[in-house]
Amino acid sequence: MSSLHTFDDSHLLSLLENSNANAFDVLYNRYWDRVLSLAYRKTGDLMEAENIVQDVFVSLWKRRKSLKITSDFSNYLFISVKYRTLKFLAKKASARSISLDLASDLLDNSTQEYLEFEEIRERLEILVDKLPEMxxxxxxxxSEDKSYKEIAAELNISEKAVDAHLLRARRKLRVELGSFLGCFFL
Known part of the structure; x- marks a missing residue:
């Protein structure tokens, strides 16, 4: 294998065409660092850059018998890495776009839900204001988390009266909000 290091790329490619693994190793070792550097500069991700370069070399080995490189091998290799890098970046951009679209949809939904909630809350306030005074x-x-005992003491009524007023208020609100919500969600 040591004598193969002195061979030029075209001679190594002809040996590669005959499944010479040593010729492949020489080409791999000759260009690995340079094409990895290119892929890393374009992707900014060392692991992805390594995957891209590895894919190019695996493809080279798999297509070794049918591969016809008419230009300089280094140009072929750099163009292959650039193409795969562009493909990766396009896929990444597409995934980011899909992710942004989903986030936008979620934001749109949450905004709509918030507006609906606000409308229901405002309607509840109006209905509470229409309740009898007590x-x-x-x-x-x-609603302020006061206990029945505290409410009874403040209003000078029994706890049983507090319970009765609260029960009637909730029943009336449920009926009024129920009809409102029925119209709201139709």
């Missing part, structure tokens, strides 16, 4: 007070105080 029911409205009890409902708002309970």
């Amino acid at each position: 029911g409205r007070l009890v409902y708002k105080m309970k």
